[in-house]
Amino acid sequence: xxxxxxxxxxxxxxxxxxxxxxxxxxxxxxxxxxxxxxxxxxxxxxxxxxxxxxxxxxxxxxxxxxxxxxxxxxxxxxxxxxxxxxxxxxxxxxxxxxxxxxxxxxxxxxxxxxxxxxxxxxxxxxxxxxxxxxxxxxxxxxxxxxxxxxxxxxxxxxxxxxxxxxxxxxxxxxxxxxxxxxxxxxxxxxxxxxxxxxxxxxxxxxxxxxxxxxxxxxxxxxxxxxxxxxxxxxxxxxxxxxxxxxxxxxxxxxxxxxxxxxxxxxxxxxxxxxxxxxxxxxxxxxxx
Amino acid sequence: xxxxxxxxxxxxxxxxxxxxxxxxxxxxxxxxxxxxxxxxxxxxxxxxxxxxxxxxxxxxxxxxxxxxxxxxxxxxxxxxxxxxxxxxxxxxxxxxxxxxxxxxxxxxxxxxxxxxxxxxxxxxxxxxxxxxxxxxxxxxxxxxxxxxxxxxxxxxxxxxxxxxxxxxxxxxxxxxxxxxxxxxxxxxxxxxxxxxxxxxxxxxxxxxxxxxxxxxxxxxxxxxxxxxxxxxxxxxxxxxxxxxxxxxxxxxxxxxxxxxxxxxxxxxxxxxxxxxxxxxxxx
Numbered sequence: 001x002x003x004x005x006x007x008x009x010x011x012x013x014x015x016x017x018x019x020x021x022x023x024x025x026x027x028x029x030x031x032x033x034x035x036x037x038x039x040x041x042x043x044x045x046x047x048x049x050x051x052x053x054x055x056x057x058x059x060x061x062x063x064x065x066x067x068x069x070x071x072x073x074x075x076x077x078x079x080x081x082x083x084x085x086x087x088x089x090x091x092x093x094x095x096x097x098x099x100x101x102x103x104x105x106x107x108x109x110x111x112x113x114x115x116x117x118x119x120x121x122x123x124x125x126x127x128x129x130x131x132x133x134x135x136x137x138x139x140x141x142x143x144x145x146x147x148x149x150x151x152x153x154x155x156x157x158x159x160x161x162x163x164x165x166x167x168x169x170x171x172x173x174x175x176x177x178x179x180x181x182x183x184x185x186x187x188x189x190x191x192x193x194x195x196x197x198x199x200x201x202x203x204x205x206x207x208x209x210x211x212x213x214x215x216x217x218x219x220x221x222x223x224x225x226x227x228x229x230x231x232x233x234x235x236x237x238x239x240x241x242x243x244x245x246x247x248x249x250x251x252x253x254x255x256x257x258x259x260x261x262x263x264x265x266x267x268x269x270x271x272x273x274x275x276x277x278x279x280x281x282x283x284x285x286x287x288x
Numbered sequence: 289x290x291x292x293x294x295x296x297x298x299x300x301x302x303x304x305x306x307x308x309x310x311x312x313x314x315x316x317x318x319x320x321x322x323x324x325x326x327x328x329x330x331x332x333x334x335x336x337x338x339x340x341x342x343x344x345x346x347x348x349x350x351x352x353x354x355x356x357x358x359x360x361x362x363x364x365x366x367x368x369x370x371x372x373x374x375x376x377x378x379x380x381x382x383x384x385x386x387x388x389x390x391x392x393x394x395x396x397x398x399x400x401x402x403x404x405x406x407x408x409x410x411x412x413x414x415x416x417x418x419x420x421x422x423x424x425x426x427x428x429x430x431x432x433x434x435x436x437x438x439x440x441x442x443x444x445x446x447x448x449x450x451x452x453x454x455x456x457x458x459x460x461x462x463x464x465x466x467x468x469x470x471x472x473x474x475x476x477x478x479x480x481x482x483x484x485x486x487x488x489x490x491x492x493x494x495x496x497x498x499x500x501x502x503x504x505x506x507x508x509x510x511x512x513x514x515x516x517x518x519x520x521x522x523x524x525x526x527x528x529x530x531x532x533x534x535x536x537x538x539x540x541x542x543x544x545x546x547x548x549x550x551x552x553x554x555x556x557x558x559x560x561x562x563x564x565x566x567x568x569x570x571x
Contacts, residue, residue: 007299008325008326009299009300009326009328010296010298010299010300010301010326010457011298011299011300011301011457012299012300015482037458039297039457039458039459039460039463039489040297040298040457040458040459040482040485040486040489040490042298042482042485042486045481045482045485078385078386078389080347080383080384080385081384099382099384100367101367101368101382101384101386102365102367102386103384103385103386103389106365106386106390107389107390138459138460140459140489140492140493140496141464141492141493141496141497142460143429143460143461143464143465144460144461145458145460145461167457167458168299168325168326168457168458169325169326169428169456169457169458170325170326170421170423170424171324171325171421171424171425171426171428171462172424172425172426172428173458173460174325174424175379175424179379179380191540191543191544192328192331192543192544192546193304193328193331193543196326196328196331197326197328200325200326200423203423204423204424207379207423207424208379208424221537221540222540222543222544223544245510248510249510249511251480251482252478252479252480252481252510252511252514253480253481253511253514254480254481254482
């Protein structure tokens, strides 16, 4: 089963939930944690994995053979990202804009374009305390997170229970990271910001047809509108974590909640059981 | 004109609360919400919408089933696994148009994509440019660029001294789009190990693009040892720590009331944010 942990709004506690859920299950399940927040990965701060291997993420970008090139301009015409321009006698490439689709090299009538790999990030694999751990890191200055996310997900073999830490937001990196999941936990906080971004996240999951439930973090501050919304929209609130200085202190030191306060293990175990029930029920009704 | 963009790397460190307060403190400014994925600034500034514009960006492939001969070439060549069983998954399609160029049956056309909306509004703090990216859409960076362009236009037309932008979390496409060419990045961090890790990455992005940065430590007293680490790091990097804002539930209360915290309370949070603005604006 693949469970994603997402939020819309940043800083609501995604990594706290993903790491604590993974650690709570590791004794009874084979668990892999994928940190797909490749712009700002943080799960390793909590899990301190021993990295055993790493691989660069490479995007194939065009390399022009000036001898063969006739400056016909076909490549610039077909590139949807303006990553190639023909200016008089010069063909300029802008590798940072290239998505690596391969259109230019395939369509060049002179076969003057080959592709060369350009590194935009790295995927690292290892083990942490009985968990399989994989994360990706976008290179500083690079714009495109989705290729790194794709590679992180390809490295995971999807056996056992896979828990994915999703980046914040609702756009392409989130979609890339969350698609294929059996369930998505949406972590939020009881404030107008939390509610606004929860609604966006719920809409995203509905668009992708992924069932979701809410973990309400820092409960006790703010207002009751998140719970009212969940009730109205029939979204289960699966777990509530209170605003608590001890929880905040553990988080600030990079200590997983279930390690610093082991009494939380049962709650995360129950969270998993609730998700299993929802997913099983959904699979049964889809088969019918 | 000075363009200040508020970033953090890590989400939830307090960017929007601080921008809301700077909106109340600064004169002669236009506000821009560059977090087009999950915009929240409007919840504090209560905009009155003046102009709404569709944002068309990028394209999505469409296969005409009547023309398609099911030869499978498009599926073989698509590097984004966006075509399965001779149908395009619009969510996976990156709009590269490769398939439309190579289809022997000319069955594939590209359709323009409505990827969001951008807005110009009035607030009681001045004009606000904001946007909403469509659900699960791409091109957030281009929508951010559009928001900034409109904000700059307003600042020039009205001869305003500042553009204050609420930035997105992360370090990727929308962050780069928010940051490039700005006058100053205000980096809001928190004294957690994740906050420090993410600050280091977003500061590296600022360096990469040559944008000067100052740091604000929010909730500095939830872990003072970590706050000292941040100060030591900033000292080493030659980056000023312009403010240390204490943790106080008053910030959340102000969000619930939908007002900038500097207008809600006169406490230590507000006095630090005022100090921050004096430091940034040089007043």
